[in-house]
Amino acid sequence: MLTDIQAKKAKGADKPYKLSDSGGLFLLVSTTGNRSWRLKYRFGQKEKLLTFGSYPDVSLVRARELLRPVKLAEVRISARPLNAEPLRSPLDKAVERFAGITKQIVDVRRVGGKELPHELDALRPGSANDLREAFGKSHQLTKETAEGRIAGAIAAMDRRDAARATERAPAERPARERIRLAGETEKRADLFVSKWKKEAAVVKQAPTYAARDAARAKLTEMAKSLHRDAQLESLLQNRRAQPGLDAMSTKTLSQDLQLSLGRGRGMGIGM
Secondary structure: OHHHHHHHHHOOOOOOOEEEEEOEEEEEEOOOEEEEEEEEEEOOOOEEHHHEEEOOOOOOHHHHHHHOOOOOOOEOOOOOOOOOOOOOHHHHHHHHHHHHHHHHHHHHOOOOOOOOOOOOHHHHHOOHHHHHHHHOOOHHHHHHHHHHOOOOHHHHHHHHHHHHHHHHHHHHHHHHHHHHHHHHHHHHHHHHHHHHHHHHHHHHOOOOHHHHHHHHHHHHHHHHHHHHHHHHHHHHHOOOOOOOOOOOOOHHEEEEEEEHHHHHHOOOOOO
């Protein structure tokens, strides 16, 4: 009987070969090293062959479990014949059906009919229009897809999605940049207010004239810096009331802060 270690170590060879287990079960190893479970059995007077998954997706233990429903006169096994239709996703099937319907749309329109919404848009919004465009450019693509060869149609849908993403990127980038810069400016405004309050507190509580004058000099430099940073000064306009400035003043915030420092000698300064 076959062991799991033997199955794991099986490698591709010049020709496909079998690793037999029991009850007609064997592991077929291809020249490329792909390993798939096969079952040889007789149904009536004919010999049949089933395949039910690849190793290690289907383990040895699971493969043996699948043999239990096999009886002498019937096969009840959760596997698919070699000639069965390949497993496909709902999207794959929808694309094929859409192609088949597309081939009939021309006839429908000729008699004045109108096509109905297709399930394809429910699985991948907007893809129906993408395929109409692709099928309109290539009858061969329509024919192939309607026959079940959907790779070309899926590729066309993917290309259209990529093109839309590229088209959106330039428009979205400036908006994202504006949001990022606005956030950074808001942070700088918060930092300015925080530093102003810190130095203003030093002016109020400085134990010596020297310490107070040093803090006042820092505040003066901060006020002057706003004259060189119009964006920050504009953002701080809404905070004029915090340091007790006149909200209706026609002077710039930089000028009013410097004037307040002159008036504030001996008084509290805050923001």
